């Protein structure tokens with residue numbers, strides 16, 4: 582059999598700083614395992630990178646950050662794409678698959694504050710403080726716990742958002758811990774938000790590598806990057822989201838943990854005003870990860886999640 586490291590491998594990536602950091606990390610890891618592998622990086626612009634003046638929730642999220650990368654794989658100009666797993670839709674185009682989930686870093690959200698609030702926490706920010714977030718999930722949960730705060734959309738990559746915060750457009754913004762850490766900006770993490778306050782997005786903190794279905798050589802190469810716990814947790818979380826038919830831009834949050842063979846999945850669905858917040862937990866063998874996600878979705882549906890989501894799709898003006 583021909584060895585896996587005798588062909589050139591081409592990685593497709595977005596051009597944002599975070600995407601490039603993640604892609605070059607994957608490239609370096611693969612080069613450690615396969616010193617003879619030739620790896621090229623193909624930088625592409627996605628719709629999500631181009632449309633910067635419309636709130637994310639209004640555009641919808643069906644592959645906003647992934648479509649162009651997927652076309653590259655389908656027409657064989659690239660072999661795989663590195664995504665923040667949370668940006669990867671739960672249903673992939675025909676012919677493509679989630680080939681690998683890498684070891685997850687801290688999946689929590691972080692509060693980042695304007696300098697004038699250095700001495701404050703989420704709990705002590707003054708009434709009316711303006712919090713920047715483009716995520717309905719963060720919005721709904723924070724409104725639920727802190728109805729006295731004000732919320733405003735913020736778009737752009739991490740650097741753009743931080744610049745707007747520092748310029749005084751916001752009192753604080755919410756960003757993923759993982760993104761800030763990967764960009765070497767851990768010093769901006771003012772407070773790590775606990776799961777009791779805000780459950781994170783499905784897949785947050787892990788990288789997902791998408792590739793052609795049945796491309797055994799690429800799948801063989803990607804195996805060295807796979808981390809079983811992160812993979813099982815991601816499968817449970819993605820199955821939960823898929824079952825509720827929500828993308829990244831719906832107020833759905835999760836938290837997962839594994840102890841021994843037991844996987845616990847916490848999930849929530851909230852209304853945009855934060856007044857309704859449904860939350861429940863399932864637990865079972867990690868080999869049934871996807872079934873656990875479905876079970877939890879069923880539980881939340883029984884509690885009324887379907888009505889909350891239908892209301893949101895009507896409000897946001899799509900579906």
Ligand SMILES: NCc1[nH]cc(CCC(=O)O)c1CC(=O)O
Nearest residue numbers: 665667756757759760785786787
């Ligand atoms: N939607 C943008 C996006 N996609 C992935 C991350 C952070 C890294 C991660 O969650 O893995 C971010 C920025 C953010 O939410 O702050």
